[in-house]
Amino acid sequence: MEVVTQGFVKDKKVLLRYDIDVALRLAPLAQGKPADEREMVVSEDFKLKAGLSTLRFCLENASKVIIIGHLGRPAPPEERDEPPSPSPDLSAKPIQEWLQQELGQDVELATSLEEAAKSTSTLVLLENIRFFHGEVEASSDFAHKLASLGDVYVNEAFSAHTPAASTTIVPTLMPHAAGLHFIEEVRVLREVRDNPKKPFVAIMGGAKVEDKLPVIGVLAKNADAVLVGGKLASEFTFDDAIAQQNMNNVLIGKLNEDGMDIAAETTESWRNLIMGAKMIVWNGPLGKFEDPKYDQSKKVAEMVLESGAE
Structure with a gap:
């Protein structure tokens, strides 16, 4: 298993599969705002912090980083309108806001593959990948469209093991490597298995x-x-x-x-x-x-x- 290195991501567009599947909660109601305008915020950020070392490493060396991740379990595609109708409760917007605060830089939230491709931002967060038709179905066509967004793929979502376009097909279409925390998770599990x-x-x-x-x-x-x-x-x-x-x-x-x-x-x-x-x-x-x-x-x-x- 190749581990991400400076040479692997240097001046490249990186697709970073990140673990953004974290707990959210309703933010306190701002004074003067109606109750239906309360926003969701991250309530537990352990998984997000675990991947920061890889994210920062990519930002320091790559020309552009596009984060791909899922949040929760949206309704199956056949139960959604075309194009997908995102649920506000499962939007990646709270992740965008968390990243901006943690990194101290702008993070663009792209709601389509086209937006992500055209963005000139150095850091783009693609909307909840499970909002897109083709992800949960592990569609080869959708995987090829995802892969076209970058030059290399880095996996920093150790817990995202369910077969899907972004986890099982995209890595086969482009050079891929494991993130820094991902490889540490593998090391620990090998120790647990072989010599606890x-x-x-x-x-x-x-x-x-x-x-x-x-x-x-x-x-x-x-x-x-x-x-x-x-x-x-x-x-x-x-x-x-x-x-x-x-x-x-x-x-x-x-x-x-x-x-x-x-x-x-x-x-x-x-x-x-x-x-x-x-x-x-x-x-x-x-x-x-x-x-x-x-x-x-x-x-x-x-x-x-x-x-x-x-």
């Missing part, structure tokens, strides 16, 4: 049940404990295939009454396992962490930091 430090604890949360159940099965083979929270916990026990594997080291957390967070008793029951771990891998939130009243993810994170585990 013991005791090794995995924490799994989030809502993408169909994606994460197989991962839990793999982790259970190497981990001393797999701690499951979030929506994943509510779905896990109903999956007969997983249950039949008799994975005694997989601990399913209890949820609170409204199901929006793990229960406080679950957090405490995990304490000794987390505090005694030498290596911890965590994927996905354990609850609706962006709402302050659901604070168990934060408490588990504090335990992880206190543990000193890798």
Whole structure:
């Protein structure tokens, strides 16, 4: 796997597949504005910050950077008008504003491939790629149009593994390389697979049940404990295939009454396992962490930091 280098992107137009799939929230209502004009803002920026080293590297060396990324799961193309009717709640505009503040420079938000191609800006953010027909269908025709926007492709979206035009086809059409954080993720997972430090604890949360159940099965083979929270916990026990594997080291957390967070008793029951771990891998939130009243993810994170585990 080639890693991005100065020579790879020097004076090139770079298509940067970035992980912009982050939690958003409604901004506070500005004085004098009607409620329906409240805007969405980024509420959790861990993924965005993780890719900044690669983005800055490309900006320093490339002639132009076009960021491609998805946000949420818009309605399928067959349920949308032609051309796509973007949902304001899933627009990349909050990402544009976050990037401008973080980088201290203008970021152009392009709502079409034509706009992105014609832009003279050094940094362009393409609107939510899942708004475009051909992305989720992994259309070869759409992939070729995307590839025509740049000279090289850099992947800094490690978690974007679902087959799609921008992730599985575009890299085959042009020179491609892995981003700096992407390659670090690969290194860590290889260590987890081949030589994890013991005791090794995995924490799994989030809502993408169909994606994460197989991962839990793999982790259970190497981990001393797999701690499951979030929506994943509510779905896990109903999956007969997983249950039949008799994975005694997989601990399913209890949820609170409204199901929006793990229960406080679950957090405490995990304490000794987390505090005694030498290596911890965590994927996905354990609850609706962006709402302050659901604070168990934060408490588990504090335990992880206190543990000193890798």
